[in-house]
Amino acid sequence: MRGVAITGLGIVSGLGVGAATHLTALRAARSGLRPLSLFSLPGLPVLPVGEVDEELIRGQHPSRSVALALLAARQAVAGHALAGEGLVAVGTTTGGIQESEQHYLRHRGQEGRPDRQLLKHHPAGAIADVLASEFALGGERQTFSTACSSSANAIGYGAACIRQGKPWALVGGVDSLCRLTYAGFHSLKLLSSEPCRPFDLHRQGLSLGEGAAFLLLEDEDQARSRGASVLARVTGWGCTSDAHHMTAPHPEGRGAMEAMTAALADAGVEASAVDYVNAHGTATPANDRAEALALAALFKPPGPLVSSTKGSTGHTLGAAGAMEAVFCVLALGAGFAPSTAGLTEPDPLLSLRHVPPGGLVAPLDVALSNSFGFGGNNATLVFARAAP
Amino acid sequence: MTVSILGLGLVAPGVEDAFRVRTLPELADGSAKRLTRLERMALVAAQRALANEGEMPDLALVFGTGYGALAATAEFLDGIATRGAAFGRPIAFQQSVHHSPAGQLSILLGSHGPALTMTAREVSGESALKVGMTLLDSGRSDRVLVVAADEWTESLAAGYRSFECPQALSLGEGAAAVLLGAVPGALSVERCTLTAHPCPVLRFATREQLRPLLLEGASGVGSVSISAASDEVLKAETWGLADLLPAPARFIDSDFGFHASAGLLRLVAAATRVQASPVGSACAVHGVALGGGQSMTVVRHVRT
Amino acid sequence: MKANPDTQQALPGQLKTLLVETLRLEGVKPEDIDSSEPLFAPDSRLGLDSLSALELLSAIEFKFNVVFANDGSARQHFESISTLAAFIESAKG
Numbered sequence: 108m109r110g111v112a113i114t115g116l117g118i119v120s121g122l123g124v125g126a127a128t129h130l131t132a133l134r135a136a137r138s139g140l141r142p143l144s145l146f147s148l149p150g151l152p153v154l155p156v157g158e159v160d161e162e163l164i165r166g167q168h169p170s171r172s173v174a175l176a177l178l179a180a181r182q183a184v185a186g187h188a189l190a191g192e193g194l195v196a197v198g199t200t201t202g203g204i205q206e207s208e209q210h211y212l213r214h215r216g217q218e219g220r221p222d223r224q225l226l227k228h229h230p231a232g233a234i235a236d237v238l239a240s241e242f243a244l245g246g247e248r249q250t251f252s253t254a255c256s257s258s259a260n261a262i263g264y265g266a267a268c269i270r271q272g273k274p275w276a277l278v279g280g281v282d283s284l285c286r287l288t289y290a291g292f293h294s295l296k297l298l299s300s301e302p303c304r305p306f307d308l309h310r311q312g313l314s315l316g317e318g319a320a321f322l323l324l325e326d327e328d329q330a331r332s333r334g335a336s337v338l339a340r341v342t343g344w345g346c347t348s349d350a351h352h353m354t355a356p357h358p359e360g361r362g363a364m365e366a367m368t369a370a371l372a373d374a375g376v377e378a379s380a381v382d383y384v385n386a387h388g389t390a391t392p393a394n395d396r397a398e399a400l401a402l403a404a405l406f407k408p409p410g411p412l413v414s415s416t417k418g419s420t421g422h423t424l425g426a427a428g429a430m431e432a433v434f435c436v437l438a439l440g441a442g443f444a445p446s447t448a449g450l451t452e453p454d455p456l457l458s459l460r461h462v463p464p465g466g467l468v469a470p471l472d473v474a475l476s477n478s479f480g481f482g483g484n485n486a487t488l489v490f491a492r493a494a495p
Numbered sequence: 496m497t498v499s500i501l502g503l504g505l506v507a508p509g510v511e512d513a514f515r516v517r518t519l520p521e522l523a524d525g526s527a528k529r530l531t532r533l534e535r536m537a538l539v540a541a542q543r544a545l546a547n548e549g550e551m552p553d554l555a556l557v558f559g560t561g562y563g564a565l566a567a568t569a570e571f572l573d574g575i576a577t578r579g580a581a582f583g584r585p586i587a588f589q590q591s592v593h594h595s596p597a598g599q600l601s602i603l604l605g606s607h608g609p610a611l612t613m614t615a616r617e618v619s620g621e622s623a624l625k626v627g628m629t630l631l632d633s634g635r636s637d638r639v640l641v642v643a644a645d646e647w648t649e650s651l652a653a654g655y656r657s658f659e660c661p662q663a664l665s666l667g668e669g670a671a672a673v674l675l676g677a678v679p680g681a682l683s684v685e686r687c688t689l690t691a692h693p694c695p696v697l698r699f700a701t702r703e704q705l706r707p708l709l710l711e712g713a714s715g716v717g718s719v720s721i722s723a724a725s726d727e728v729l730k731a732e733t734w735g736l737a738d739l740l741p742a743p744a745r746f747i748d749s750d751f752g753f754h755a756s757a758g759l760l761r762l763v764a765a766a767t768r769v770q771a772s773p774v775g776s777a778c779a780v781h782g783v784a785l786g787g788g789q790s791m792t793v794v795r796h797v798r799t
Numbered sequence: 800m801k802a803n804p805d806t807q808q809a810l811p812g813q814l815k816t817l818l819v820e821t822l823r824l825e826g827v828k829p830e831d832i833d834s835s836e837p838l839f840a841p842d843s844r845l846g847l848d849s850l851s852a853l854e855l856l857s858a859i860e861f862k863f864n865v866v867f868a869n870d871g872s873a874r875q876h877f878e879s880i881s882t883l884a885a886f887i888e889s890a891k892g
Contacts, residue, residue, distance in 0.1 A: 216650035482598020
């Protein structure tokens with residue numbers, strides 16, 4: 108896939124808001140994980156999560172996910188005029204459930220009319236509607252809900268649409284911390300009691316997070332001719348299915364390898380061209396092992412630099428693909444590969460070339476980002492540094 | 496690029512069923528392991544659309560749903576409320592994930608191609624169709640199975656009622672599937688346009704907003720399938736069409752009831768009608784969603 | 800503490816009923832399950848997987864007010880109805 112430029116981006120997470128804040132945080136390998144305070148569930152432990160500072164979104168919108176999405180999307184579109192029939196593509200796993208679950212727990216499926224405002228933004232597709240209305244954007248709206256790969260697929264689809272001739276695409280993802288996913292992941296015994304440790308010998312599970320990230324995509328020639336800065340390019344998208352199990356990844360990472368292979372083919376680059384991989388790296392024993400096997404099968408030693416940023420933001424589910432896309436763009440632009448926060452003793456069974464502690468300053472031309480979701484959905488994106 | 500419909504599948508309420516699928520069909524191979532109602536409807540519709548096909552390991556799947564497995568979501572939250580958050584039911588949680596039916600479908604079919612789940616309120620089926628067409632147009636896939644499914648639950652019905660939208664319409668449920676291929680065929684999808692208008696989240700677009708795409712799609716076809724999602728929408732569609740196409744050429748497939756996936760069920764019904772009509776017949780299927788979404792899909796009987 | 804013989808007889812039966820109900824196993828009656836047959840092994844006739852194990856774990860924790868450790872050691876207790884019963888007995892004993 109050639110010629111899809113990223114001309115805007117925005118991000119909010121447990122690390123804070125904005126590209127500069129996040130790049131600084133990545134350079135410092137800062138962790139944004141702290142004890143859950145957004146809600147409490149009797150009987151469940153208070154675990155480290157990537158919770159967004161309330162001050163950033165207070166009073167912005169009655170729906171937390173909409174508020175997060177607006178905050179990130181606003182940064183991405185700032186200074187750009189988006190006319191004509193473009194695309195808004197959002198990835199999310201739970202949409203407005205932060206509020207609707209409160210309605211359900213209170214009223215257990217009855218009308219509960221006095222609280223009905225809590226239901227207003229329940230449908231996951233409502234976020235794209237609000238974004239489009241807020242920025243007066245016409246055209247196609249899509250919401251991808253493929254679990255943890257949602258926003259990676261939204262970005263890939265957006266890039267494909269730019270190649271098919273759409274004038275612009277606002278693409279990204281969002282998810283809020285909520286009782287459903289917190290209790291849900293707890294029931295699957297996938298949560299770590301300490302801040303997560305991707306690829307670590309002593310990793311014991313994931314830490315949840317929340318936030319939003321958005322990219323503005325357009326045709327590269329169009330961007331340059333109108334004098335817009337090109338931050339990076341989206342060059343490849345691969346999407347595959349494990350067809351194996353509903354919650355566990357294929358043990359040898361077969362679907363993951365196929366997704367990475369497909370993305371590289373789409374980008375027209377060899378595996379050896381990849382300088383940096385932002386892994387899915389959730390810190391569950393199963394994911395990290397399967398992903399490492401897939402990476403080892405695809406990349407000849409020494410292989411690209413690898414890190415997971417989930418040690419800094421937590422696993423933000425529907426927002427993860429987009430957040431990690433932003434991190435790849437920042438890494439390519441800054442010539443800096445971020446290290447894996449939370450990784451202290453690499454698991455010797457995983458043959459990976461970890462980014463050293465403190466990160467690595469090095470020119471990076473091609474970055475690859477993985478996002479793997481429940482139901483065996485694997486999505487990989489390839490990014491290239493903007494040509495000078 | 497020609498996009499042909501190679502298979503159609505439907506799981507819909509019977510006329511007597513008051514918009515609910517009273518008897519869940521069995522999967523073709525008899526397996527129904529740990530599947531929710533929503534998944535069962537979706538998988539059976541898929542099997543029906545694939546009935547004439549052999550194995551397709553690279554088949555792309557695009558699943559559309561407005562609300563996903565609400566029953567499973569409710570069941571998980573009920574568990575929190577009654578047993579306590581520490582005793583959540585992991586199966587209900589897994590089933591509550593919007594992508595779950597698509598994941599089950601990929602396992603059932605053994606397909607390793609892309610599997611995407613789309614959600615766009617009441618044009619979710621059409622949304623999935625659009626994404627499927629884009630996968631074909633861009634050359635990323637040459638066979639795409641588009642499936643849409645939504646289920647009736649008390650909490651969803653209560654939700655619509657509490658906002659009085661849409662007025663006086665029966666919430667239904669069902670599933671539909673369309674197998675698409677980038678090959679010549681008897682039945683083609685001539686266009687699929689998804690757009691949306693600035694609009695409050697709990698309202699449909701205005702008649703002025705809807706008219707341009709409605710007129711554009713309905714010109715050059717012999718029949719139109721209108722949404723009639725509410726009295727207000729019916730009036731808007733009627734106004735929008737003005738004198739284009741006489742009443743007998745305007746279909747309202749109200750037996751399906753109203754729900755987020757009904758648009759794809761209506762598309763299957765329209766395709767079936769068109770296929771049984773003379774070569775050259777075409778139908779424009781119009782869809783609208785709360786929050787301003789609008790869809791226009793044209794199916795044509797291209798040759799025998 | 801001396802094991803209560805009444806509980807010892809009832810517990811496997813309770814667990815079999817809990818398993819069938821929790822996992823909604825159609826066509827399987829509690830009394831058809833042998834107390835020592837493998838539940839989750841690949842060749843188990845019940846065809847249960849890791850997700851079923853977690854579902855059953857949650858149901859057992861709730862019903863019997865016990866807690867399984869989350870360090871991978873729980874797996875061994877899920878071999879059969881008998882091993883589960885033994886765990887519950889020792890946890891409560």
